[in-house]
Amino acid sequence: MPPQNDFLSARFGLDGQRALLTGSSQGIGYALALGLARAGAAVVLNGRNAAKLHTARAALLDACPSAQVDTLCFDVTDHDAVRKAVDAYELETGSIDILVNNAGMQHRTPLEDFPADRFEMLMQTNVSSVFNVGQAVARYMIGRGKGRIINICSVQTALARPGIAPYTATKGAVANLTKGMATDWAKHGLQCNAIAPGYFETPLNAALVADPEFTAWLEKRTPAGRWGKVDELVGACVFLSSGAASFVNGHVLFVDGGISVSL
Template identity: 75%
Template structure:
């Protein structure tokens, strides 16, 4: 097998929610593999700083929860700059509250941020990919796609939805030459998990619960992303790849 299977030279990748955390790490990894990267988020200033940090040529500020704004941004970029060959749907959020007390507005916000964004950006980008007969869509799911923990039931529901939406994308779009898959990270040290990382009791529990015995580091997601973004995964479709230190394999 040639290493050129993983070469992303000449490809352009859009990564949503990429001003920090997992999204920024994946953008940096795609750049290193040869892709041109487009960063996305709602804060243009934060995006510009992130782009300068990793040497990305483009940043595209839009609210991924706004279907019309997404369509306008994607169509405009495709017309003015060029094709988006790879999409990483990474935008997401967390809200921790016992289910019996979970605020309805927080539930709706989670759904919009974690599920609607995947539909909005996925559909807008896929329309162009379908016309070209090729494209890669990588949705960021979670260990909570398969498992639940107290206090995050709605988040778990959103990540289950991401997995099934990924399967639906593959079912509808594989015939047009698209590969649509998901990465399901376990527990990684990110700004989203800062409160858990700082909780000594939780970290101790996690280290015992995870066969690898530790938190994941965001750079450990890059290889999976490059695989799913490259021609190495040309017959992989509708798959959810867990990168979790073995936590979903073990009781």
């Protein structure tokens, strides 16, 4: 029997793999990129702002000097731009073995007053982006007969709160799109799954983190009694990216401190 560390490395290690993470210049995307790099994967950071990507790359290399880190600047809501960027990267640099669709946005307004343009922007950023990048990358994964796609959902995939109904709708759509990806692409050797974070301390939640009343509510509502830390999402991402998840498909893994299972 091989030593335990060899077994774990063989099942969970990501050496020789390359992961593209959308929206990874900060927050959850950056934390997942750092986690995958520490697990042995080469990582490709994505965002619309080249300067922020450069800063994120420098920070990641400072935290993990052995990492191989590229940047790929494109707008995930632009289908043609996504296709061109992915095509060029696959042709000129190498294969994308793991895709983490993390790019997303939030807008909080009572539904009766919700601006139509913000609704459309939410749909484009949170849902269309998953289709755009997922399709562009999957075409190559299908040709190779293998690949991992991980879509970032939310606890709002299953639950709702006042003022964010459109966001809730987008995350429900991402969960069902994940199931559709698995249904269409599992036969080609792809594993398509999702992670649904609960409430984490991120730039997207900065206003809520700074609100003592909301934090007190959250601590009472969540069985774990606290906000999540972004590095607590890394284990789920490494698992779904690895050979250990070779028969996991169409699954939404909640990482939420128990908030989605408790009244």
